[in-house]
Each structure stands twice: as C-alpha cells, then as structure tokens.
Amino acid sequence: MKTRAECVVIGGGVIGTAIAYYLARAGLTDCVVLESSYLASGATGRCGGGIRQQWSTEANTKLAIESVKAFRGLEEELERDIEFLQGGYLVLAYTDDDVEQFEKNVTLQRGLGLDVETLSPSEITSRVVPHLNTDGVRMATYCADDASANPFLTTQAYADAARRLGVEIELFTPVRRILTEGGRVTGVETSRGTISAPIVVNAAGSHSIPLARTAGVELPIAPYRREILVTEPLERFFHPMIISFSFGIYFRQVKHGAVIGGFGDPDEPPGFNETSSLGFLTTMSRKLAHLMPRLRSVKIVRQWAGLYDITPDAQPILGEVDEVGGFFQANGFSGHGFMIAPKVAMLVAQDVRGETPDLDIERLHPRRFAGGKITQDRSVV
C-alpha cells in the first residue's frame, strides 16, 4: 500500500469508485481508494438499481438527467456490461397531496427538458403495465427514459477502469481516523498504516458520519435501515420501475427476470441496524399481491437491508468543508445515490481538482444547513 498519495477516497461504493475514475480520467491518477470490506459491500450492493429523473427539486432532477446521459455511454466508456436498461418509471398518485405535488413536479421536470407524461388509470394498464391493479390510483406520471442498471457491475466497472488508469484500490482496509493539522487534512490512518494526502474524499455512505467526526466535522446525516427483497426469476411481463410515495413501494423486474423491491418504513428509528425483519416480508408481500395480483404465486428467494444516509433536505452533501481544508464530502445520498452517481462523481472530481464544477453544486455544499432555509425533496421513496 502507498504511504503517500495526492488524493485518498474513502469508500468502495459506486460513489467512491466513480470519483476515483473521473479524477484519474482527468489526470489525477495518484489516488488511492480505501474500502473497509469488498467493493459495493455497503448501500450500493444492497440497492434497487433504479435510475429516476422524476424529482421534485431542481438539483436532484438535474443531477439525475445528467447522470442518465452519462449512463447511456457508460458501458462503452468503461468497457463492461452494466445491465443499463431504459424501461421507464411509473409513479402512482393515490391522494390529493400526490396529485398536487405531481403537477408541480411535472412543470419543474418539463422545464428542465425531461420528457414526462401524465397517465390516467386506464392509460396505465392499456399502455404501460397491463397487469397492474389500479384500484385507488388517481393518476400517474411516466417517464419512458428513466432506467435501471446493475449496481455491482457498475461499481466493478468504475473500479476496474480506475485501476487501468493507475488508481490503487485497497480492499479490506478500513480507515480509522482522518488526520488533520492546523485546519487542513493531512491524510488518513488505516488498519494497515497511515497514508498522507493533501486531499481526502469522504464517500463512506452512512459511515461518513463517524469518520467526519474524527476530524471534528459534524455531518447532518442520519442512517436509516431500508429493507428490500427479490423473487425467483420470471419471464419479463413489465418494463418500468413502479413506485408510489403515499402507498409506499418501489419494484421492478431486473434483467435476469426477478422482481426486486421494497419500501421505507416511516416508523423506522435512525441507527446502523442492517438486519431483515419478518414484518417487512409480510407487509411487502401484501403490497405486491395487491398491486400485481399475478405475483401471488411467485416465490420470494431472498431479503436483506441496507442504510439510507438521510440529510434534512434529502439531497447529497458535496464539497470541501469550511472547517478542514482539503476534506471533501460526497455523502448524504438519502436513498438515491446510485442513480446520480455518474454526474455527482464528475462534479466532485472537478471540485477536488480545483476546477469550477460545470453544474452549480454550491447549493449542495455542507454549509447550506448553517441557518438558511432548506427545500426538501418530496419524492423520496
């Protein structure tokens, strides 16, 4: 392992590996990624792989639109199949609040150039998902360009491409402490020794919180367990990711045929709990059986859980903290870090290299929480 590098990236999830790749692509190859376990062992490898551009804040929508553009060319650029598929996203409205919010969302999204339609319940079944039970559904928004990809393969692709450019990736190497001196970062202490570096990027998912604390930085992020399950593979019978905020669900059919999905329990207490529960299995089964009756005879083969790293406005924290020079954050993804990973990582790489990011990320800077009013994204599932 190197003892000195120009840049250390903490975390071998999709964010950390993508940042390392874009840094190296721009010429900063003296970079080390430190991962406490194996690649994608955190939230990334536990996620649903959904890529949605239909958001309710400008920042999230723009990041997602730009990321879809990047995802489209990623397989060619990284020389690996990542199972990218534009199957669309169907967002179901059940309540007055939903309908009102969706109207605002569509205006904002169209203003940013997104091709999104509103569908009546009968249009949903005649045009998009014939087998969906639309009882109680008021309307839906549908964006055919929304997509999905395989998170393991995406992370592995970024990591391999970064390695080819000279980046070193150290697995099973947890960072214990961020080292600082006189208000600047000087490196990290790992289980295998110290690496000195003038720049450290904290992309450790929910574990970014205790790591930042070792440098005296308090991040306004709380970890929440989110559970998810997968069925046996089936022949493809629907294409989009189907989600609803008020009904509480997201599910899609992955490339190899299995249905994967989950929902966020609003009563879940914050914490680093990653165990699976029987309550989730039964509630999720009921939701799936209701929305898609033909799934009743389908078998669930596996369930697991991962952490959402949630910020007060459900938008990520990006940028160099004011308290410690050279210490950059790329965390707080609030349950949608996979879909925006390409663009976020490009912007962080530009920021780290001292360039002006080509999309304004000032409003995602950690200092936004220091008093001013925040706008929460309401489209988190």
Place this chain on the structure above:
Amino acid sequence: MRDDVVICRCEDVTYGDIVRAISGGLSTTEEIKRILRCGMGPCQGRTCSRLIARIIASETGATIDDVEFPVVRPPTMPVEIGVMADEHHED
C-alpha cells in the same frame, strides 16, 4: 476440471467463469456471488457455495477453512408472495 463444468446450476455459472473472476481479482465468495450471481438462485447457494469456496481455496492457495461462506439471507426457504400476504402479523 473442465472450463464448461457447471458449478452453480441455478444460475448457470461454470468453473471457467469462476476461475476467470478469481484471476480478475475477486477473492471472496461474497464478491463472486455479486458479480456472477452464483449462489443467488432459488436454492440460495445450498448446492454451489461449498464448491465455489473450494475453487477459491485451490486458486488462491488458501485452505477451505480460510474461505468464508456467503451470508445466508432469509427467508430460509423460498416462500410464495400470496402466502406471506395472507399471513396475520402483529402491528
């Protein structure tokens, strides 16, 4: 063993696939499972996990006791959505 011998029957992963993944830098059953899907099929690795661990051991020169088995995820047996949906649960 021949390259095209199927090690994971559920997901159709061969000996050659696994050896190539190991020479590409993967060294644990968890990593191999995530990239190749072996162990993620309906039997959840009951049939193939031991074989995969043995291939890792022989390719990396470790002993089989040093190779960790993948985490077993619930439910322990595949269960129908309809059966779970009709289950009473205490709120």
